[in-house]
Each structure stands twice: as C-alpha cells, then as structure tokens.
Amino acid sequence: MDKRREMASWLDKVLEEFQGVQVRRKGHSRLRVDVDSDALPALLELLQGRAGYVHLSAISCVDWIDDGEFELVYHVWSYETHSLVSAHIRIPREPGVYLSIYDLYKPAAFFERDIYEMFGVYFEGSPRMEKFILTEWDGPPPMRKEFDTKQYVHDTFDWQEYNPDWLQEIREKGGGIVE
Amino acid sequence: MSDKQISIPVAAGTGGSPYAGVFDRLIDFCRARSLFLLHYCTGCGAIELPPAMTSRYDMERLGIQPMATPRQADILLVTGYVATKTLKRIILTYEQMSAPRYVIGICSCTVNGGMYWQSYATVKKLNEYLPVDMYIAGCMPRPEAVITGLQQLMDRIEAGRADAWRDYYRRYDHYLGKQQALFGKHWQTPSDIIGEARQFDLLGPDTLGEHTTLLEQYQQPLEMPSTPVFGHGRDVPEDERS
Numbered sequence: 001m002d003k004r005r006e007m008a009s010w011l012d013k014v015l016e017e018f019q020g021v022q023v024r025r026k027g028h029s030r031l032r033v034d035v036d037s038d039a040l041p042a043l044l045e046l047l048q049g050r051a052g053y054v055h056l057s058a059i060s061c062v063d064w065i066d067d068g069e070f071e072l073v074y075h076v077w078s079y080e081t082h083s084l085v086s087a088h089i090r091i092p093r094e095p096g097v098y099l100s101i102y103d104l105y106k107p108a109a110f111f112e113r114d115i116y117e118m119f120g121v122y123f124e125g126s127p128r129m130e131k132f133i134l135t136e137w138d139g140p141p142p143m144r145k146e147f148d149t150k151q152y153v154h155d156t157f158d159w160q161e162y163n164p165d166w167l168q169e170i171r172e173k174g175g176g177i178v179e
Numbered sequence: 180m181s182d183k184q185i186s187i188p189v190a191a192g193t194g195g196s197p198y199a200g201v202f203d204r205l206i207d208f209c210r211a212r213s214l215f216l217l218h219y220c221t222g223c224g225a226i227e228l229p230p231a232m233t234s235r236y237d238m239e240r241l242g243i244q245p246m247a248t249p250r251q252a253d254i255l256l257v258t259g260y261v262a263t264k265t266l267k268r269i270i271l272t273y274e275q276m277s278a279p280r281y282v283i284g285i286c287s288c289t290v291n292g293g294m295y296w297q298s299y300a301t302v303k304k305l306n307e308y309l310p311v312d313m314y315i316a317g318c319m320p321r322p323e324a325v326i327t328g329l330q331q332l333m334d335r336i337e338a339g340r341a342d343a344w345r346d347y348y349r350r351y352d353h354y355l356g357k358q359q360a361l362f363g364k365h366w367q368t369p370s371d372i373i374g375e376a377r378q379f380d381l382l383g384p385d386t387l388g389e390h391t392t393l394l395e396q397y398q399q400p401l402e403m404p405s406t407p408v409f410g411h412g413r414d415v416p417e418d419e420r421s
Binding site: 134135136137138139142147149150152153156157158159160162 | 263264267290291292296297298299300302303304307360361362363
C-alpha cells in the first residue's frame with residue numbers, strides 16, 4: 001500500500017511539471033486534473049503509456065449552459081497503483097465538437113456514442129456515431145439543459161389524474177408534491 | 180373500461196330458456212380457473228413476483244401459472260415503468276397472445292408514470308396504448324396485493340366482465356392513433372388486428388378510422404427483409420449484418 005501511495009504522489013509531481021495543468025488530489029486514490037482541451041490526448045497518452053492508466057472507466061459530460069460550455073470528464077484507472085485520474089476539459093457548447101480518443105482507448109467508442117446521443121457532442125474520428133439507446137427518439141439530445149423534459153412530457157403524453165385522500169390530507173397540512 | 184356494459188354479439192338468454200347462457204357461464208368458470216401468465220418484467224415490480232408465484236404465496240393454488248411465451252398465455256403482466264422503446268415490444272407481445280387476453284398493469288409507473296412522471300422516455304398511461312383490465316398500484320405492490328388483484332381478475336373473468344380485449348378490437352382506431360402519435364406513421368405490427376376483429380365479429384364503429392387508413396397507406400408486406408419494418412427505418416451498418 002505504501003508503495004502505491006508513493007507512486008501516486010510521484011504522479012502528482014510529474015503532472016505539475018506540465019503547463020496549463022491544474023492538479024488537485026482528492027484522496028490517496030483520487031486525482032483531479034484540469035487541462036486545456038487540446039492537451040488532453042497527450043495527457044491521456046502519457047497516463048496510459050507511462051503511468052499504467054490502461055482502463056478507461058467512463059467519459060462523462062456536464063452541460064454548463066450559463067458558461068456556454070460542455071465539460072468532459074475522462075476517468076482512467078490504474079491497476080498498478082489502484083488509483084483513478086479524472087481529467088476535466090471544457091469545450092465550447094457551440095459547435096460542440098471534440099476529438100475522439102478511440103485510438104488510445106477502444107472503449108471510448110461506447111461512451112462517445114452515448115454522449116453524442118444524450119448531449120449532441122460530436123466526436124471526430126469516433127467509429128460509429130449513429131443512434132444507440134434512444135432508437136425511437138427524434139427530438140433534440142435530451143440531456144442538454146435547454147431541453148425542457150417536463151414540457152415535452154406535457155406535450156406528448158396524457159396525464160392520469162391522481163388525487164387520493166391521503167394526498168389531500170397532506171395538502172391540508174401545507175405539504176404536497178414537490179416539483 | 181371493463182365496468183362498461185359492452186354488448187356481446189351473441190345475445191345471451193334469448194328465448195327465455197333457463198338453460199340459455201349456461202354454456203357461456205361454464206366456459207367463463209373454467210377459464211377463470213386456468214390462467215397462464217406472461218410476466219413482462221419491464222421494471223422493478225418484477226421482484227415482487229417470485230414470492231407471489233412460488234411457495235410463499237403460491238399463485239398456482241389459484242390455477243395461475245407462469246408461461247414462457249405470449250402465444251400460450253392469457254394474462255400479460257406489465258410490471259413497472261414502460262419506456263417508449265419497451266412499449267413497442269409490449270404491443271407486439273400483446274398482439275401475439277390469443278384472445279381472450281387480459282392485461283394487468285402493476286406498479287404506479289403503469290398508471291401515470293410513477294416516479295418517472297417527468298421523464299421524456301417513459302409512457303405515462305398504459306391504457307392509452309393497450310386495453311388494461313386492471314391496475315395494481317403501489318411502488319411496488321406487495322405480493323399480497325398482486326395475489327388479491329389476480330383474484331379480482333378471476334372474479335371478473337368468471338362474471339364475464341373482463342372485456343378489455345374486446346375493446347382493443349372495437350376501438351382499434353383509437354389505440355392505433357395513440358401508438359402512431361408516439362412511434363410515427365410508419366408504425367405497424369405483424370398482427371392483422373382488423374382481420375381478427377372481423378373473425379371475432381367484433382368490428383365496432385371505431386375499429387376503422389383515419390389511423391387505420393394511415394396504417395394501410397404505409398403498410399408494407401412482411402416478406403421484405405431488406406426493408407426495415409419496425410422503428411424509424413434506421414439501417415443496420417454493414418459490419419453488423421450477418
């Protein structure tokens with residue numbers, strides 16, 4: 001265990017040498033790295049090739065609509081040091097295009113296809129970008145913040161009124177359904 | 180809808196004979212005591228079925244057994260939330276079942292979306308797309324509730340009031356319209372519901388309408404493997420074709 005921690009702290013020092021990289025240690029097995037979007041492939045290549053972070057756990061996407069940006073988070077795991085590095089990048093919301101890391105990590109195709117479907121972020125060079133889970137879906141990418149899911153439900157589906165006695169009792173006391 | 184009085188085409192009790200309709204009642208009596216159940220486990224409610232089926236509550240003592248395929252089943256049990264994608268499969272499954280067929284919606288999600296009430300992908304009212312005989316509400320209903328619901332359905336079948344399956348034929352245009360609104364105008368299933376309605380003599384004033392006209396307009400013969408039949412016609416990529 002000590003050896004693993006030693007290796008992890010060594011990684012901190014190496015990453016601090018990079019320019020434009022902000023490293024924050026969240027725990028002995030968690031590291032958050034904020035990089036510029038154009039430096040990410042190089043960072044991942046380094047982590048994979050030199051530091052043993054061979055497993056891409058996930059790519060997640062966050063829609064910061066007020067900033068006009070998407071945040072992409074690449075989680076990579078090392079079996080040697082038993083630690084997770086989360087590399088955060090920000091890309092502009094428009095046009096919402098980024099590079100695929102399929103060449104480095106093959107599982108990226110799965111996550112990139114999913115993010116393209118849910119957020120509309122296009123990954124250049126990803127092998128398949130067609131419909132994935134939402135095969136019946138014609139609307140906009142539903143996880144984008146500007147998509148009003150409640151309004152969509154209101155327009156698409158009919159509602160069954162449900163007003164049982166117990167709910168009325170709660171309403172009389174000042175409670176009710178929280179929206 | 181099962182409470183509504185639906186006129187049965189063969190008028191029972193004609194001629195004033197005390198024995199008229201006895202045969203129908205006997206069939207209903209037998210039918211209620213031998214039910215095969217297809218549990219289409221769409222969501223979490225399915226976890227309440229094993230205790231209801233097996234030694235704890237043992238639905239077989241009521242004459243209800245699980246069945247593996249829709250074509251030999253009487254009851255379609257939809258347990259839990261129904262996604263738009265799942266609904267297609269449920270309709271395909273339902274239409275394969277032989278009449279009379281009964282649908283039970285288990286869990287709050289089938290009633291009005293439940294906790295997925297504001298989800299874009301979850302269907303809110305199952306009975307808009309399929310005729311539902313009975314809802315068992317709860318999140319999730321206990322096995323006791325499932326057993327009680329099944330007993331109530333048996334009572335209804337025995338009394339000849341579980342008539343929702345007829346409603347699917349009589350008001351097919353209505354159901355099809357709702358399905359088309361969700362799946363698009365190209366929606367079609369392999370079952371010929373209108374033909375079946377003719378065969379059962381259940382052709383009502385709302386069986387045919389604008390939506391069935393639309394269906395006929397876009398209907399493709401099933402023997403065309405190169406043309407996608409279901410969905411919105413998205414093609415399978417080259418490398419996945421067998």
